[in-house]
Amino acid sequence: MPDLVDPELLRRTIDTALRHGGEFAEVFVEDRRSAGGSFDDGAVESLSSGRDRGAGIRVVRGETTGFAHTSDLSEAGLAEAAAAASAAARGGGGTVEARPFARVDAPRPHEIEVAPESIPKAEKVALLERADAAAREAGSAIRQVSAGFAEGRRRIMVANSDGVLAGDETVRTRFTVNVVAEGDTGFQTGSEAPGYAVGWEYFDTVTPESVARTAATRALTLLDAVPAPSGKLPVVLKRGAGGVLFHEACGHGLEADLVSKHASVFEGKVGEQVASELVTIVDDGLLARQWGASAIDDEGMPAARNVLIEHGILTDYMWDLLRARRAGRASSGNGRRQTYADLPMVRMTNTYLEAGDDDPEDIIAGTEYGLYCVQLGGGQVNTTTGDFVFGVTEAYLIEGGRITKPVRAAQLIGNGPETLKLIDAVGNDFDTWAGTCGKDGQGVPVSAGQPTLRVRELTVGGTAA
Amino acid sequence: MIEPEELLSLAKKVAERAEGNEEVEAYVSASRGTEVRAYDGDVEHLVVSGSQGIGVRVVVDGREGFAWAGSLDPDVIDATVADARDNAAFAQPDEWNGVTRPEEVEGVATPLLDLWRASMLDVGTDEKVALALELERAAVASDPRIKTVESAEYGDGIGASAIANSLGVEAMTRRTVCSLSTVVIASDGEEQQTGYGFSVGRELDDLDLLVPAADAARRATRLLGATQIPGRRIDIVLDPLVSASFLGLIASACNGERVVKGRSMFADRLGEAVGSDIVTLVDNPTNPLAYGASTHDSEGVPTRRNEMIVNGVLTKFLHNTYTGRRSGAGTTGSGVRGVSSTPGVGSRALSLAPGTATPEEILADAPRALYVQSFSGLHSGTNVVSGDFSVGATGLLIENGALAQPVREITLANTLQRMLQNVSAIGSDLTWLPGGAAGVTLRINDMTMSGA
Numbered sequence: 001m002p003d004l005v006d007p008e009l010l011r012r013t014i015d016t017a018l019r020h021g022g023e024f025a026e027v028f029v030e031d032r033r034s035a036g037g038s039f040d041d042g043a044v045e046s047l048s049s050g051r052d053r054g055a056g057i058r059v060v061r062g063e064t065t066g067f068a069h070t071s072d073l074s075e076a077g078l079a080e081a082a083a084a085a086s087a088a089a090r091g092g093g094g095t096v097e098a099r100p101f102a103r104v105d106a107p108r109p110h111e112i113e114v115a116p117e118s119i120p121k122a123e124k125v126a127l128l129e130r131a132d133a134a135a136r137e138a139g140s141a142i143r144q145v146s147a148g149f150a151e152g153r154r155r156i157m158v159a160n161s162d163g164v165l166a167g168d169e170t171v172r173t174r175f176t177v178n179v180v181a182e183g184d185t186g187f188q189t190g191s192e193a194p195g196y197a198v199g200w201e202y203f204d205t206v207t208p209e210s211v212a213r214t215a216a217t218r219a220l221t222l223l224d225a226v227p228a229p230s231g232k233l234p235v236v237l238k239r240g241a242g243g244v245l246f247h248e249a250c251g252h253g254l255e256a257d258l259v260s261k262h263a264s265v266f267e268g269k270v271g272e273q274v275a276s277e278l279v280t281i282v283d284d285g286l287l288a289r290q291w292g293a294s295a296i297d298d299e300g301m302p303a304a305r306n307v308l309i310e311h312g313i314l315t316d317y318m319w320d321l322l323r324a325r326r327a328g329r330a331s332s333g334n335g336r337r338q339t340y341a342d343l344p345m346v347r348m349t350n351t352y353l354e355a356g357d358d359d360p361e362d363i364i365a366g367t368e369y370g371l372y373c374v375q376l377g378g379g380q381v382n383t384t385t386g387d388f389v390f391g392v393t394e395a396y397l398i399e400g401g402r403i404t405k406p407v408r409a410a411q412l413i414g415n416g417p418e419t420l421k422l423i424d425a426v427g428n429d430f431d432t433w434a435g436t437c438g439k440d441g442q443g444v445p446v447s448a449g450q451p452t453l454r455v456r457e458l459t460v461g462g463t464a465a
Numbered sequence: 466m467i468e469p470e471e472l473l474s475l476a477k478k479v480a481e482r483a484e485g486n487e488e489v490e491a492y493v494s495a496s497r498g499t500e501v502r503a504y505d506g507d508v509e510h511l512v513v514s515g516s517q518g519i520g521v522r523v524v525v526d527g528r529e530g531f532a533w534a535g536s537l538d539p540d541v542i543d544a545t546v547a548d549a550r551d552n553a554a555f556a557q558p559d560e561w562n563g564v565t566r567p568e569e570v571e572g573v574a575t576p577l578l579d580l581w582r583a584s585m586l587d588v589g590t591d592e593k594v595a596l597a598l599e600l601e602r603a604a605v606a607s608d609p610r611i612k613t614v615e616s617a618e619y620g621d622g623i624g625a626s627a628i629a630n631s632l633g634v635e636a637m638t639r640r641t642v643c644s645l646s647t648v649v650i651a652s653d654g655e656e657q658q659t660g661y662g663f664s665v666g667r668e669l670d671d672l673d674l675l676v677p678a679a680d681a682a683r684r685a686t687r688l689l690g691a692t693q694i695p696g697r698r699i700d701i702v703l704d705p706l707v708s709a710s711f712l713g714l715i716a717s718a719c720n721g722e723r724v725v726k727g728r729s730m731f732a733d734r735l736g737e738a739v740g741s742d743i744v745t746l747v748d749n750p751t752n753p754l755a756y757g758a759s760t761h762d763s764e765g766v767p768t769r770r771n772e773m774i775v776n777g778v779l780t781k782f783l784h785n786t787y788t789g790r791r792s793g794a795g796t797t798g799s800g801v802r803g804v805s806s807t808p809g810v811g812s813r814a815l816s817l818a819p820g821t822a823t824p825e826e827i828l829a830d831a832p833r834a835l836y837v838q839s840f841s842g843l844h845s846g847t848n849v850v851s852g853d854f855s856v857g858a859t860g861l862l863i864e865n866g867a868l869a870q871p872v873r874e875i876t877l878a879n880t881l882q883r884m885l886q887n888v889s890a891i892g893s894d895l896t897w898l899p900g901g902a903a904g905v906t907l908r909i910n911d912m913t914m915s916g917a
Contacts, residue, residue: 041726043559045529047552050805051544052518052535063507069514071536088511090594121555144727180728180850187730187850228855230696230876230915261504262613263650263659341514377845380857384615384650384659387874389857391845409853411846411876461855461876461915 001169003157004029005055007101009075010159014098016082017059018161021095024060024325025085026160028298029053029073030340035116036150039128047121056340057081059089060322066090069341099163106302108295110288112171114200116151124149131177131208138216141223143187144180147212149173151200158300166300172291172445173202174434177215183223188408190218191393195434195445197293218375218394221406228395228410228462234370235412235458236363236398240431241373243448247351247437248381249388249416250281251448254308255334255346256323258383265386265417266314274314275420278356278453281309283318285333285349291434291447292349299335299344306332308351309420320346338442348437352449356426360452363425365401371410371460372396372403379412386416411461419455427452467495469637473627475537476635479521482546483631489546490522490564490631492763493537494804496624499590501597503617508594518804523549527558533805561790564630565764569786569796575767576751578760580640582668585623593619596645596674603678604647610686613650615659620644628765636761641667644899647677651685660685665756665899684838688859691871696915700834700889701877702827702863705896705904707837709815712902714881715746716812718849719773719781721788721799723810730852730882731779739779740885745818746774748783748799755814757901763808764800771797777885785810816903820891824906827890829866831908836861836868837877852880875916884909 010027017025031053038045054071055078066088070081131147150173157167174195181188192214194206237245253264266274275281285303287293294303299321307315319327320335323346336347364372377391392410396403432449472493479491495517502509519542520533530553534545601617625639646663662680664672703711723729731739740746750759750768759768764786773781784792785800785808801811828836837860846856855878861868879887892906 037555043557045556045559046531046807047555048531048533048807049548049552050533050535051541054535063505063509065510067510067512069516071517084513088513088590090508090511121552125555146726186852187727189728189848189850222851230878230913261615263615341516343510343512378842379845380841382659382841384657385873387859389842389846389876391842391855393845408851409846409848409855409878411842411855411857411878413857413874413876415874459874459876459915461857461878463853463855463878463913 001167003167004031004155005073005157007159007165009078011101013057013078013082014159014161016079017057017086018095018098020086022059022061022089023094023096024161025098026058026158027055028340029055029157031155032152034150034152036148037124037128038146038148039132040146041144042132044125044128052339054340055081056342057085058343059085061089064089065343067343096161098161101159101165102163104164104166104296104300104302106166106295109286109293109303112199116171116173116200119200127208131212134209134212135177135179135216138213139181139220141181141183141220142179142216143182146178148176156298158298160300164300166296168295170197170294171199172197173199175206175208175211177212179215179219181219181223185223188219188222190215190222195291196289197291198289221394222408225406225408227464228407229460229464230462231460232457233460234367235455235460236367236370236372237450237453238372238374239360239427239429239452240433240449241375242453243352243433243450244376244379244435245388245390246281246353246450247348247446247448248379249386250420251348251351252381252383253386253416254317256317256319257346259317260323263384265384269314270316272314273312274417275309275312276423277312278426279309279312279420279423280307280354281351282307282354283334283348283351287350290350290432291445297333297335298337299331301331301333301335303349304333318346318348320344336444338444342442345440347439347444348446350447350449352432353451353453355428355430355451358425358427360427360429363427363452363454364398364403366425367398367401367454370398372398381416388416389413407462409463413459413461419458422456423453424456425454467497467623467625469625469627469639472625473629473635473637476627476629479542479546480629480631486525488524488564488631490628492520492626492628492802492804494518494624494626496622498620498622499593501593501619503597503601508597511594519545520804521545521549522564522807523553524563525553527560527562528553528556529562530556531807561787564632565634565766565786567633570634570766573767573769573798576760578751578753578758580667580758582641584668585621585641585643588669600645600647600674600678603674604649604681607678607682608651608686610651610653610689611649611682612652615648615650617647628763630765634765636765638760643669643672645672645674645677647681649681649685651689653689656689658685658688658691663899687861687868688871691859691873693874694872694916699912699914700831700908700910701912702831702834702836703907703909704836704838705894705906706898707840708907709898709900709902709904710840710843712746712815712817714847714849715885716748716773716815719783720810721782721784721792723849724782725788725791728850730849734779737779738777740774740777741888742777743820743891744774744777744885744888745772747772747818748812748815750813752814754897756897756899757813759813762798762800763802766796766798766800768798771799783810783812813901815901816895817891817905819893819895819905821893822890824892824894827892827906827908828863830890831863834863835914836863847881849881852882854879854881854884875914878913887911
């Protein structure tokens with residue numbers, strides 16, 4: 001892969017950034033291309049393409065980080081941004097002489113097989129039409145279908161005064177279907193949007209028809225759904241469905257920046273039992289094909305598999321370069337940013353709860369009465385208290401050890417650390433979910449995964465009288 | 466480049482590239498800003514940002530193509546126009562597609578709004594840093610139980626945008642904004658609760674740093690001692706901040722894009738009573754007090770006052786040019802977009818017609834109700850197609866007309882349709898908030914609360 005910017009120019013930019021002092025300086029260069037198409041109401045609505053490139057420069061001096069960015073990658077543009085970052089880094093503190101560059105040789109999690117740009121637009125548009133047809137065939141109650149594809153290619157280059165010089169290229173592809181169905185109880189919606197960090201080989205395993213059928217079935221199922229029960233119930237989360245819950249309710253609390261600001265319930269608990277012994281939680285930036293995978297993070301550090309909780313014991317937090325430097329340890333490869341115009345911070349990549357030994361069928365059969373969740377909507381967590389709330393977009397009652405009626409309008413509400421302790425069965429299956437994780441106004445692609453598992457008791461907020 | 470005249474001149478040059486029967490529209494924006502975050506008595510970071518971009522729509526024979534770029538370099542603009550043109554060839558024709566026509570901007574006077582304060586150009590970095598540091602000190606000093614200030618931030622932005630199309634419609638605007646915001650953590654033994662506060666304005670004189678400090682501290686400390694309570698049916702009183710997000714949901718059901726595509730619970734209910742008769746919902750971007758105020762929408766159409774619900778009756782949907790043509794209702798000047806997307810439909814300055822009761826009077830008249838300080842999971846737990854509403858909440862029980870026991874881990878459920886019918890009091894305390902809506906104390910009867 002050719003360099004986005006000549007390393008000699010990056011060297012001069014770092015020197016400019018450090019000219020008024022500072023212990024650390026970094027240049028992050030990004031070139032991002034995206035394309036997508038949307039289908040709605042029986043027709044291809046629009047195709048779009050986007051291009052964004054630029055560099056973000058940061059200087060750390062004492063306790064203060066100065067940051068500036070530019071979309072001008074010329075020598076003059078980079079020098080101007082470096083000078084602005086230098087002026088913004090106003091803290092006291094020492095100075096450092098930049099070290100010579102050494103290229104970071106980080107293994108890629110997987111190779112991209114088919115460049116999305118190589119596929120003719122007409123062929124892409126045809127996929128949208130197939131999805132529309134499949135969704136409408138799923139049932140006569142289907143009223144509206146919209147479908148879309150999105151592809152993105154992101155090239156980055158990072159250089160810093162510690163001598164790091166690294167580059168990476170990631171490609172992401174996603175296909176989305178949203179459906180509205182109408183029945184006696186009014187309108188219901190269903191959606192499905194699997195995403196992977198792969199090229200057009202995505203469609204070797206995901207078909208427009210499969211995505212469309214899943215979304216359509218979801219909407220149709222809800223037409224027959226009964227109001228969800230309320231109160232404390234056992235909750236079984238189907239494989240893949242609940243990863244986002246652990247991402248939100250536990251993962252964020254394990255980010256070192258929140259821990260150091262006393263905004264995490266997990267502060268000071270390394271080495272302690274914080275979860276059921278059945279629980280092992282891992283963040284793995286190298287998990288092949290997954291939405292949050294890359295060779296390096298956005299600070300040039302190799303992505304890695306980091307065990308956060310092992311058999312219930314808290315083993316480590318996730319770290320970016322800045323927090324790791326202050327703690328006198330190495331980064332865990334979790335420094336990420338949305339674009340070149342944003343400062344990096346501690347972020348998750350692919351976070352999952354490892355599979356266990358139980359047969360998923362046995363977990364359901366062993367539950368007398370409870371809720372079986374197949375898809376969760378978004379959620380929210382207060383990392384300081386650990387309290388979370390999640391919307392449930394597809395769920396069923398479990399009665400007498402069997403999955404029975406679909407339910408609607410349910411919320412799961414609880415506390416992250418308490419929920420981890422209440423997991424009493426972990427299946428031997430596994431699946432993931434792709435999404436955008438928001439923190440401090442920045443969104444980055446992540447995946448979350450988990451086997452089918454049961455939480456002994458969780459508050460379900462439904463509308464049943 | 467930040468002068469709107471320069472952006473407009475650039476947009477016009479791009480629009481003039483239309484060939485044959487093509488329609489071309491260029492939307493150009495540029496902004497710069499500063500963000501200072503204080504932590505533990507120091508500046509944690511100081512960010513100097515500047516960005517610019519262009520979005521180009523090409524419509525030919527009813528086929529629409531779009532491309533955008535985060536740069537205004539001539540070679541990038543050339544490539545963007547070419548991409549948009551190429552993309553148009555693959556879309557299917559839609560008779561309602563097309564850029565804004567001159568007749569669609571006629572007959573509505575462009576509101577006079579001054580959203581620009583030249584004083585913001587003269588604010589030095591030292592002054593911004595001092596405000597962030599002072600805010601952090603004020604937050605700590607506001608209550609002895611505030612042990613940690615998670616963040617204390619000063620932010621500002623100066624932005625300009627312009628739009629021009631090949632049919633001769635054009636518009637430009639510029640604005641300034643600044644804000645102070647803080648998130649604090651209140652502690653009592655092992656228990657911690659968070660609260661936030663903000664102050665926002667168009668120039669520094671509009672800001673009052675004691676307000677965010679005191680608001681954040683009050684919101685955090687009053688939740689200390691929160692317990693779980695058993696579920697029951699309950700009346701709720703929404704804090705003004707919370708009512709603004711509830712209004713956002715209702716406005717979303719009035720969104721013309723949702724309506725023409727059958728994705729709104731209101732789609733076929735125009736003229737019907739959808740709320741209690743005290744509910745009048747208005748979107749008025751011509752109000753200079755609203756932070757979302759704007760002279761034009763993002764398709765160059767002048768904004769205007771739109772009344773969506775009047776005394777409980779659904780009277781109007783919001784439209785951009787596409788949904789306006791398709792529905793036959795015409796655009797309401799409600800196109801919204803960023804550089805990287807085609808225009809959608811949205812509200813900018815949403816508010817309820819205020820009532821006459823003070824917040825204290827509403828509390829006094831709501832025995833055993835729940836005062837809601839925040840909703841969580843609002844977007845995943847609500848559905849403006851079906852009307853389902855089921856969200857998490859934190860708040861305090863109301864006893865003897867005052868806020869009493871704080872509660873946690875509860876959910877509130879109902880349908881949006883019934884909630885609108887059950888609005889039983891609207892306060893007189895209308896407050897414009899960042900994010901395009903005004904908040905007001907609001908009572909809604911008969912929710913399902915589940916808890917422990």
